[in-house]
Amino acid sequence: MISGETTRIKGLVLAGGKSMRMGQDKGMMLWHGVPQRYYMADMLRTLCEEVLISCREDQASEMDHNYSTLTDNPEYEGSGPTAAILSAFEKYPDATWLVVACDLPLLDKDTLQYLIEKRNATSIATTFESPHDGLPEPLITIWEPASYKILKAKLAEGFKCPRKVLINNPSTILIPPYPGVLINSNTPEDVEKVNIILGRQTTSI
Numbered sequence: 001m002i003s004g005e006t007t008r009i010k011g012l013v014l015a016g017g018k019s020m021r022m023g024q025d026k027g028m029m030l031w032h033g034v035p036q037r038y039y040m041a042d043m044l045r046t047l048c049e050e051v052l053i054s055c056r057e058d059q060a061s062e063m064d065h066n067y068s069t070l071t072d073n074p075e076y077e078g079s080g081p082t083a084a085i086l087s088a089f090e091k092y093p094d095a096t097w098l099v100v101a102c103d104l105p106l107l108d109k110d111t112l113q114y115l116i117e118k119r120n121a122t123s124i125a126t127t128f129e130s131p132h133d134g135l136p137e138p139l140i141t142i143w144e145p146a147s148y149k150i151l152k153a154k155l156a157e158g159f160k161c162p163r164k165v166l167i168n169n170p171s172t173i174l175i176p177p178y179p180g181v182l183i184n185s186n187t188p189e190d191v192e193k194v195n196i197i198l199g200r201q202t203t204s205i
Contacts, residue, residue: 009116010095011044011051012088013037014081014139015102016059016072026185027055031105031198040102041067043109047116048098052091054084079160081139082151089148096121101139106181106197115142120172124150127166131179136166140182 015027015037027037034042037053044051052070055063063069073090076083081101088097098116100107119126119142127141138161143151147165154165166173176182180197 008049008096009047009098009142010088010092011041011048012070012084012097012099013040013044013051013053013102014084014099015040015053016055016084027102029105029185036105037102038064038067040100040104040107043107043112044098044100046109047112052088054088076155079155082155082160082162085143085162086148086151086155089143089145089151093148094145096145097143099139099141099143101184103185104140104182105185106183107140108178108181111176111178111181112140114177115140115174118172118174123170123172125166126172126174128176128182129173131176131182136163136171136173137182138162138166141166 028035030036032039041051041053050068052068053063054070054072057071060069060071070084070087070091072079072083073087076086081099085097085099088099089095098112100112115126115128121144123144124147125141125143127136127138129135130137141162147169150165150169151162159165183193183197
Protein backbone atom coordinates (compact mmCIF):
# COMPACT_ATOMS: atom_id res chain seq x y z
CA MET A 1 0.00 0.00 0.00
CA ILE A 2 1.34 3.42 -0.94
CA SER A 3 1.47 6.12 1.68
CA GLY A 4 -1.07 8.93 1.48
CA GLU A 5 1.89 11.32 1.57
CA THR A 6 3.22 10.21 -1.83
CA THR A 7 0.81 12.51 -3.61
CA ARG A 8 -0.66 15.67 -2.16
CA ILE A 9 -4.43 15.65 -1.92
CA LYS A 10 -6.84 18.42 -2.87
CA GLY A 11 -10.27 18.69 -1.29
CA LEU A 12 -13.61 19.10 -3.03
CA VAL A 13 -16.82 19.94 -1.16
CA LEU A 14 -19.95 19.03 -3.12
CA ALA A 15 -22.44 21.84 -2.54
CA GLY A 16 -24.11 22.30 -5.91
CA GLY A 17 -27.20 20.17 -5.42
CA LYS A 18 -30.64 21.75 -5.51
CA SER A 19 -31.72 20.13 -2.21
CA MET A 20 -35.21 19.40 -3.53
CA ARG A 21 -36.02 16.80 -0.86
CA MET A 22 -34.74 19.00 1.95
CA GLY A 23 -36.65 22.09 0.82
CA GLN A 24 -33.70 24.36 1.64
CA ASP A 25 -30.05 24.59 0.61
CA LYS A 26 -28.22 21.84 2.52
CA GLY A 27 -24.96 23.70 2.10
CA MET A 28 -26.34 26.63 4.09
CA MET A 29 -27.65 24.67 7.07
CA LEU A 30 -26.07 25.66 10.37
CA TRP A 31 -25.23 22.35 11.96
CA HIS A 32 -22.07 23.76 13.52
CA GLY A 33 -22.76 27.50 13.68
CA VAL A 34 -21.59 28.30 10.15
CA PRO A 35 -23.02 27.30 6.75
CA GLN A 36 -22.25 23.64 6.22
CA ARG A 37 -20.43 24.15 2.93
CA TYR A 38 -17.89 26.36 4.67
CA TYR A 39 -17.68 24.09 7.71
CA MET A 40 -16.75 21.17 5.46
CA ALA A 41 -14.28 23.28 3.49
CA ASP A 42 -12.59 24.42 6.70
CA MET A 43 -12.28 20.81 7.84
CA LEU A 44 -10.71 19.78 4.54
CA ARG A 45 -8.31 22.72 4.72
CA THR A 46 -6.68 21.07 7.72
CA LEU A 47 -6.00 17.95 5.64
CA CYS A 48 -5.58 19.06 2.02
CA GLU A 49 -3.19 21.38 0.21
CA GLU A 50 -6.08 23.20 -1.51
CA VAL A 51 -9.87 23.05 -1.19
CA LEU A 52 -12.57 23.95 -3.70
CA ILE A 53 -16.32 24.15 -3.20
CA SER A 54 -18.24 22.72 -6.12
CA CYS A 55 -21.31 24.87 -6.77
CA ARG A 56 -23.76 25.90 -9.47
CA GLU A 57 -23.22 29.00 -11.60
CA ASP A 58 -26.08 30.77 -9.83
CA GLN A 59 -24.44 30.07 -6.45
CA ALA A 60 -20.96 31.28 -7.36
CA SER A 61 -21.68 35.00 -7.02
CA GLU A 62 -23.02 34.58 -3.48
CA MET A 63 -20.14 32.48 -2.17
CA ASP A 64 -17.82 33.84 0.51
CA HIS A 65 -14.78 35.21 -1.35
CA ASN A 66 -12.49 33.53 1.18
CA TYR A 67 -13.33 30.18 -0.42
CA SER A 68 -12.38 29.00 -3.90
CA THR A 69 -15.20 27.63 -6.01
CA LEU A 70 -15.55 25.34 -9.00
CA THR A 71 -18.53 25.15 -11.32
CA ASP A 72 -19.26 22.15 -13.53
CA ASN A 73 -18.11 21.85 -17.11
CA PRO A 74 -21.34 22.54 -19.08
CA GLU A 75 -20.65 19.33 -20.99
CA TYR A 76 -21.74 17.41 -17.90
CA GLU A 77 -24.94 19.29 -17.13
CA GLY A 78 -27.40 17.16 -15.20
CA SER A 79 -24.80 14.55 -14.25
CA GLY A 80 -24.78 15.21 -10.51
CA PRO A 81 -21.69 14.47 -8.40
CA THR A 82 -19.90 12.81 -11.33
CA ALA A 83 -19.93 16.18 -13.09
CA ALA A 84 -18.26 17.83 -10.12
CA ILE A 85 -15.57 15.16 -9.85
CA LEU A 86 -14.79 15.24 -13.58
CA SER A 87 -14.68 19.05 -13.56
CA ALA A 88 -12.23 18.96 -10.65
CA PHE A 89 -9.93 16.59 -12.53
CA GLU A 90 -10.09 18.83 -15.58
CA LYS A 91 -8.92 21.77 -13.50
CA TYR A 92 -6.10 19.79 -11.88
CA PRO A 93 -5.57 16.59 -13.92
CA ASP A 94 -2.70 15.27 -11.81
CA ALA A 95 -4.35 15.86 -8.46
CA THR A 96 -5.80 13.31 -6.12
CA TRP A 97 -9.19 14.50 -4.84
CA LEU A 98 -10.75 13.96 -1.45
CA VAL A 99 -14.41 14.44 -2.33
CA VAL A 100 -16.93 15.07 0.43
CA ALA A 101 -20.64 15.89 0.19
CA CYS A 102 -21.93 18.80 2.24
CA ASP A 103 -24.90 16.82 3.63
CA LEU A 104 -22.87 14.91 6.22
CA PRO A 105 -23.45 16.86 9.44
CA LEU A 106 -21.71 14.31 11.68
CA LEU A 107 -18.59 13.74 9.58
CA ASP A 108 -15.45 14.57 11.54
CA LYS A 109 -11.76 15.17 10.91
CA ASP A 110 -10.69 11.90 12.54
CA THR A 111 -12.71 9.90 10.03
CA LEU A 112 -11.23 11.77 7.09
CA GLN A 113 -7.74 11.44 8.54
CA TYR A 114 -8.31 7.69 8.79
CA LEU A 115 -9.35 7.59 5.14
CA ILE A 116 -6.17 9.42 4.13
CA GLU A 117 -3.95 7.20 6.24
CA LYS A 118 -5.48 4.06 4.70
CA ARG A 119 -5.40 5.44 1.16
CA ASN A 120 -4.29 2.99 -1.51
CA ALA A 121 -2.92 5.02 -4.39
CA THR A 122 -2.63 1.91 -6.58
CA SER A 123 -6.43 1.60 -6.80
CA ILE A 124 -8.66 4.13 -8.52
CA ALA A 125 -10.18 5.25 -5.22
CA THR A 126 -10.25 4.70 -1.48
CA THR A 127 -13.65 4.88 0.14
CA PHE A 128 -15.85 3.66 2.98
CA GLU A 129 -18.47 0.95 3.04
CA SER A 130 -21.83 2.53 3.81
CA PRO A 131 -23.29 1.27 7.10
CA HIS A 132 -26.72 1.80 5.54
CA ASP A 133 -26.53 -0.61 2.62
CA GLY A 134 -23.02 -2.08 2.60
CA LEU A 135 -22.18 -0.40 -0.71
CA PRO A 136 -19.21 1.93 -1.28
CA GLU A 137 -19.87 5.57 -0.39
CA PRO A 138 -18.71 7.63 -3.42
CA LEU A 139 -19.17 11.02 -1.79
CA ILE A 140 -16.68 10.41 1.01
CA THR A 141 -13.93 9.14 -1.24
CA ILE A 142 -10.35 9.77 -2.30
CA TRP A 143 -10.39 9.65 -6.10
CA GLU A 144 -7.05 8.98 -7.80
CA PRO A 145 -6.17 10.52 -11.21
CA ALA A 146 -6.65 7.11 -12.85
CA SER A 147 -10.36 7.30 -12.07
CA TYR A 148 -10.95 10.23 -14.42
CA LYS A 149 -11.04 8.24 -17.68
CA ILE A 150 -13.19 5.55 -16.08
CA LEU A 151 -15.70 8.05 -14.68
CA LYS A 152 -15.91 9.84 -18.01
CA ALA A 153 -16.33 6.62 -19.99
CA LYS A 154 -19.10 5.42 -17.69
CA LEU A 155 -20.87 8.77 -17.94
CA ALA A 156 -20.75 8.49 -21.74
CA GLU A 157 -22.46 5.12 -21.36
CA GLY A 158 -25.22 6.76 -19.33
CA PHE A 159 -24.05 5.86 -15.82
CA LYS A 160 -24.27 9.04 -13.73
CA CYS A 161 -23.70 7.41 -10.35
CA PRO A 162 -20.03 7.26 -9.30
CA ARG A 163 -20.88 4.37 -6.97
CA LYS A 164 -21.05 2.01 -9.94
CA VAL A 165 -17.48 2.94 -10.82
CA LEU A 166 -16.36 1.97 -7.31
CA ILE A 167 -18.25 -1.31 -7.46
CA ASN A 168 -17.04 -2.38 -10.90
CA ASN A 169 -13.41 -1.21 -10.78
CA PRO A 170 -10.41 -1.80 -8.49
CA SER A 171 -11.11 0.40 -5.49
CA THR A 172 -10.19 0.11 -1.82
CA ILE A 173 -13.25 -0.09 0.43
CA LEU A 174 -12.75 0.45 4.15
CA ILE A 175 -14.95 -0.25 7.14
CA PRO A 176 -15.51 3.18 8.74
CA PRO A 177 -14.08 3.44 12.27
CA TYR A 178 -17.14 5.42 13.38
CA PRO A 179 -20.05 4.36 11.10
CA GLY A 180 -22.49 6.84 12.61
CA VAL A 181 -20.64 9.85 11.20
CA LEU A 182 -21.54 8.79 7.65
CA ILE A 183 -25.23 9.59 8.12
CA ASN A 184 -26.63 11.74 5.30
CA SER A 185 -29.18 14.47 5.92
CA ASN A 186 -31.30 14.83 2.79
CA THR A 187 -34.82 15.33 4.13
CA PRO A 188 -36.57 17.08 7.05
CA GLU A 189 -36.99 13.63 8.58
CA ASP A 190 -33.22 13.13 8.43
CA VAL A 191 -32.77 16.48 10.15
CA GLU A 192 -34.89 15.27 13.05
CA LYS A 193 -32.77 12.14 13.41
CA VAL A 194 -29.52 14.09 13.38
CA ASN A 195 -30.95 16.59 15.87
CA ILE A 196 -31.61 13.73 18.26
CA ILE A 197 -28.00 12.56 17.92
CA LEU A 198 -26.70 16.08 18.44
CA GLY A 199 -29.16 16.69 21.24
CA ARG A 200 -30.28 20.06 19.91
CA GLN A 201 -32.25 21.80 17.18
CA THR A 202 -30.69 22.86 13.89
CA THR A 203 -31.42 26.12 12.11
CA SER A 204 -30.76 27.38 8.61
CA ILE A 205 -30.20 30.73 6.91
